[in-house]
Amino acid sequence: NAGVTQTPKFRVLKTGQSMTLLCAQDMNHEYMYWYRQDPGMGLRLIHYSVGEGTTAKGEVPDGYNVSRLKKQNFLLGLESAAPSQTSVYFCASQKFRDTQYFGPGTRLTVL
Amino acid sequence: GDSVTQMEGPVTLSEEAFLTINCTYTATGYPSLFWYVQYPGEGLQLLLKATKADDKGSNKGFEATYRKETTSFHLEKGSVQVSDSAVYFCARINSGNTPLVFGKGTRLSVIA
Numbered sequence: 001n002a003g004v005t006q007t008p009k010f011r012v013l014k015t016g017q018s019m020t021l022l023c024a025q026d027m028n029h030e031y032m033y034w035y036r037q038d039p040g041m042g043l044r045l046i047h048y049s050v051g052e053g054t055t056a057k058g059e060v061p062d063g064y065n066v067s068r069l070k071k072q073n074f075l076l077g078l079e080s081a082a083p084s085q086t087s088v089y090f091c092a093s094q095k096f097r098d099t100q101y102f103g104p105g106t107r108l109t110v111l
Numbered sequence: 112g113d114s115v116t117q118m119e120g121p122v123t124l125s126e127e128a129f130l131t132i133n134c135t136y137t138a139t140g141y142p143s144l145f146w147y148v149q150y151p152g153e154g155l156q157l158l159l160k161a162t163k164a165d166d167k168g169s170n171k172g173f174e175a176t177y178r179k180e181t182t183s184f185h186l187e188k189g190s191v192q193v194s195d196s197a198v199y200f201c202a203r204i205n206s207g208n209t210p211l212v213f214g215k216g217t218r219l220s221v222i223a
Contacts, residue, residue: 004154033211099157099160100145102155
């Protein structure tokens with residue numbers, strides 16, 4: 001049981017480049033989330049999904065897109081990276097009204 | 112709307128000191144309440160939870176009681192260790208498809 005995994009663990013991009021972060025969970029959870037955490041800050045919700053094929057905006061969705069084509073995967077895309085998107089990105093999954101399980105994070109630097 | 116307010120840090124304690132981190136929540140619905148912990152360089156992990164009023168969650172010597180009358184879920188530990196140094200997040204979730212709502216986090220440093 002791997003839990004929640006994130007790929008990649010680290011990435012450096014140049015301004016304007018694009019990339020996709022992959023989150024995978026093997027717990028058959030309906031709900032999945034993408035957060036960002038800036039240094040010394042709390043979590044901010046980017047997008048989330050309450051089931052396969054559904055997505056919704058969180059607190060800070062601008063500059064990001066997501067897709068949930070399979071129940072176990074939740075992808076976060078940056079179409080044109082900006083330095084303001086330098087952050088640590090966490091994915092999480094959850095059963096209804098229960099504990100959220102977090103991945104180890106992806107550290108992204110945009111130069 | 113739904114919110115969680117926790118005490119601002121950082122909190123610095125000596126080893127074996129008593130710890131309290133305050134957390135209050137807005138009284139909408141019947142939320143489940145959680146404490147998460149984030150060790151340096153890692154993701155968040157569940158520390159404890161409580162799903163209804165008067166429930167007490169406990170784990171690793173930490174405790175928190177769901178107090179509906181004061182809308183609080185304060186985290187306590189009787190004797191902290193250096194290994195407890197981390198950031199602690201209080202969180203709530205209501206029914207339906209609404210996401211978990213986190214507090215801003217409280218950084219705890221325990222010195223030997």
